[in-house]
Amino acid sequence: MATASGPRKGQGAGSNPAGRFESRRTEVFHDDWDLLEEEPARLKIEVREDRARSIISHNDSPDIGFDQSINPYRGCEHACIYCFARPTHSYLNLSPGLDFETKLFYKGNAAEVLGAELRKPGYVPKIIALGTATDPYQPIEREHRVTRRILETLFAFRHPVGVITKGVLIERDLDLLAEMAALNLVSVGMTLTTLRDELKRDLEPRAASGRARLRVIRRLTEAGVPVRVMFSPVIPFVNDHEMDEVLALAAEAGARHASWVMLRLPYEVKDLFREWLVQRYPLKAEHVMSLVQQVRGGRDYDSTFGKRFRGTGQYAEFTAQRFRLACRRNQYLESGPDLDYSGFRIPGAGGQMSLL
Secondary structure, eight states: OOOOBSOOTTOSOSBOOOOTTOSOOOOOOOOSOOOSOOOOOOOOOEEEEOOOSOOOEEOOOTTSSOSEEEOSEESOTTOOTTOTTGGGGGGGTOOTTHHHHHEEEEOTTHHHHHHHHHTSTTOOOOOEEEOSSSOTTSTTHHHHOHHHHHHHHHHHTTOOEEEEEOOGGGGGGHHHHHHHHHTTOEEEEEEOOOSOHHHHHHHSTTSOOHHHHHHHHHHHHHTTOOEEEEEEEEOTTTTGGGHHHHHHHHHHHTOOEEEEEEOOOOTTHHHHHHHHHHHHOTTTHHHHHHHHHHTTTTSSOOOOTTTTTTOOSHHHHHHHHHHHHHHHHTTOOSSOOOOOOTTOOOTTGGGOOOOO
């Protein structure tokens, strides 16, 4: 496995540490031969197909509001340094660092497998969350269109779906999303972490700007698609001061629901995030981690159900109160939207021509 050290343009991680399950280990050392410091080369994106045997993942965590999810891709080109899904690359014998951002996998047969799973006798429709780990509208979706085909399949079955993204490529699918919204089959959660372009380039190097996401929120709501703005993650002393402005501008763009999540640093993410802080914001790194630990009981992370998304302690309580006040001020709805399950059907049943 190749390693790298130091920030790279267009990448979130500053290195490529070995994952927990890798069969090989490498160590970076300085050989003193480089006399002039050069900017590390931009890494090439490698994309491979991952043939899925099943596509709907099931969740029984008590603090997650959905039972089923689909992730069309493994790895994510957006390269968000805080991504809690980075450790999943370890299961592929790859690094949660730069590998997660540059060695990507698409599930080319996802729509076909989904259709087969929805046709199984006894299947009971429940909302499917699309893009819970990696973004379904990351840049490689433009070519591979896995997300588009999944949505077409769900629409054919009249199956409700909640899309989670920070990708403005979702605007491409407005035609389909508008049709689904007219039948109360879809909602969209748009992650909006910062409005500052400089911070966005550091936090989410290959994602669209905050202003571009606000534009997409407006386009979605104008097409009748209900939108939730997700101020996530809240990173103490990094983006937390932007909460009020983000929620106000998203409401102005048409979002009617809002949520927030505290920074999560499971497994290898905690070391990658610490490294990122030291490389990008050395003067505030110690203070940021001190606040992070305050909301995690003195540790970098606490995975306890009921605590992992919001944290505990004075800072967490202050953030929650601030969020509630901002929601009230901007007239966000407290719940919903409730999607419709009643129209679920099997395409082709009853002598109809198959839609798949």
